[in-house]
Amino acid sequence: MATPLGLDALTTLSAADPPFANDDDRAQAVGRFRRIVGHFEALEIEKPASPPQHGDGYNRPALIRLTFDHARSEKSKDLFLVVFFQFLGIGILDEDDDFVDVAALRDAVLGFAEFLMANFFLPRASSQSACLSVTLES
């Protein structure tokens, strides 16, 4: 099933209240995030370059992890996590659901890196966001 992630959703998220009831929930979400991205970053280290494990040119999992690591405040990191898990189409907490196979998230994770690239590091000149055309397979 394809789940469109549109601007409306992101706009709502950006204005949302803190998404975590407490620090434990936040820590759980951070751990979940790191497990997922770490899985693909480890693959990138094992098999860099030729043929590219995660597309050409740059380390997509590292781009995601570093963007989170360098976010400047807790509020920023919270928003990052919400958008990340929304993009992947899975719950933000371990209890929300179980994804058995991390590898199945590959396309979504790499797509998130490209979302960051298309909208921030290399934003398009057009008036429409790249995320309008993003669909997630789940």
Added chain:
Amino acid sequence: MTSWIVQAAATKTPQPSPPISHAQDPAEAAAETPLTALRTTCLLRDRHRCVITRAFDIDSALARARQSSPAVDDDGTPIDMDTTASLAVAHIIPHEFLAVMARNEATRVVMEMFDSGVAAELMKPGVVDGPGNAITLTLEMQQRFGQFHVCFSEVAGTTWRVDVLVPVLGGRFPVTTTRTGVEPPGGRLLALHAAVGRVLRGSGTGEYLRVLLGDAEGGVGVRGDGSTAVGELVGMVVRMKG
């Protein structure tokens, strides 16, 4: 016009002198006068010196040498003409990024993911082209800063350290500098620049973009005033990516 990447490719904030004559867009033309004021304000604030190398502005040095001998700097100390350089007033957050944020909601969201509240701050009138978003640099340091080869890290209060993110600059760094003046360079914006630089460098993205834009720039060229036909450039990059 757009973004970090174009800043990295063109590596130059458009300077008011010589006058920009190619502007077709009224909005672009209107932005030229504030740039002149911005340059004047920042040169005065930064005492006509590069905030990284401390090189004195060569144009000011020559003008002062015509009026008095020896020419003196803003503190009354004779200027060592061997350490002068052409200086530029560089944007910390690229001027073009404001237009991108205005058009692209997702860009604002990602900016919020980096630093919650900074997007609204940047979009206040006068901020992006104000002295809080500008620093005085030599042309060389303007390139290094624009390409994220150097960035600023806060030490304490107004004291900042200039760090290198690539090894090519060797033993010249780190150096310390201070944010001074009535409207000093914004610490939040310098920190955002550093964060973006560390992400780009750490993920290999900086090199990826450099290659992309290096190729694109070869086809587009940089205008005489140092700006780049960014609309064309981005179009080329999008086509290359597509």
